[in-house]
Amino acid sequence: xxxxxxxxxxxxxxxxxxxxxxxxxxxxxxxxxxxxxxxxxxxxxxxxxxxxxxxxxxxxxxxxxxxxxxxxxxxxxxxxxxxxxxxxxxxxxxxxxxxxxxxxxxxxxxxx
Amino acid sequence: xxxxxxxxxxxxxxxxxxxxxxxxxxxxxxxxxxxxxxxxxxxxxxxxxxxxxxxxxxxxxxxxxxxxxxxxxxxxxxxxxxxxxxxxxxxxxxxxxxxxxxxxxxxxxxxxxxxxxxx
Numbered sequence: 001x002x003x004x005x006x007x008x009x010x011x012x013x014x015x016x017x018x019x020x021x022x023x024x025x026x027x028x029x030x031x032x033x034x035x036x037x038x039x040x041x042x043x044x045x046x047x048x049x050x051x052x053x054x055x056x057x058x059x060x061x062x063x064x065x066x067x068x069x070x071x072x073x074x075x076x077x078x079x080x081x082x083x084x085x086x087x088x089x090x091x092x093x094x095x096x097x098x099x100x101x102x103x104x105x106x107x108x109x110x111x112x
Numbered sequence: 113x114x115x116x117x118x119x120x121x122x123x124x125x126x127x128x129x130x131x132x133x134x135x136x137x138x139x140x141x142x143x144x145x146x147x148x149x150x151x152x153x154x155x156x157x158x159x160x161x162x163x164x165x166x167x168x169x170x171x172x173x174x175x176x177x178x179x180x181x182x183x184x185x186x187x188x189x190x191x192x193x194x195x196x197x198x199x200x201x202x203x204x205x206x207x208x209x210x211x212x213x214x215x216x217x218x219x220x221x222x223x224x225x226x227x228x229x230x231x
Contacts, residue, residue, distance in 0.1 A: 004154075036222075043116065043203060043222030044155075089154065099145060099168060100220060104154035 029095030137206030
């Protein structure tokens with residue numbers, strides 16, 4: 001079945017550091033890919049998405065590129081801020097499927 | 113413009129009791145999803161409902177768990193005879209249309225969750 005694997009956390013970085021959170025997926029069709037973010041005490045929010053190979057999703061300085069050849073959708077940000085501290089979930093929705101499948105989440109701590 | 117509302121935020125039950133979790137989708141949304149988040153695990157899909165219909169319940173445990181989304185009122189996730197292993201955060205999400213996830217205008221809007229603790 002479809003699945004998402006993302007790097008385990010927690011990830012701790014200093015402010016202004018470069019961020020990469022790795023995500024790979026397995027799907028039977030041609031999935032849409034997502035990154036969601038969960039701030040403390042809140043529900044998940046869509047951060048960015050890509051719907052086909054080579055698409056790049058971007059938002060709030062974060063970006064991720066849909067790589068079909070490596071079945072990956074790594075999240076990157078050039079300069080993180082303390083306010084980026086949260087849990088980040090990689091996710092997919094396969095062709096013809098109305099549900100989203102999530103990875104386990106990666107907790108990110110940014111130190112001032 | 114209220115978001116997805118879940119209540120209660122925290123629910124404590126003793127083993128054997130029933131737990132009822134409520135979810136009011138965003139205004140105009142007719143599709144509701146329930147997910148469960150266990151400690152150190154990701155969100156696991158449980159069930160997808162439209163008004164008065166269960167569309168996909170492939171993630172629901174076969175016993176003790178049920179869900180409904182009536183024509184009027186919130187969606188309810190019901191857990192009968194709770195056990196300690198049911199302790200988790202339960203999240204509800206809503207979307208505005210069918211194919212709301214795979215279509216070009218998809219977005220899944222999440223509530224803040226209900227933390228269920230079984231003593």
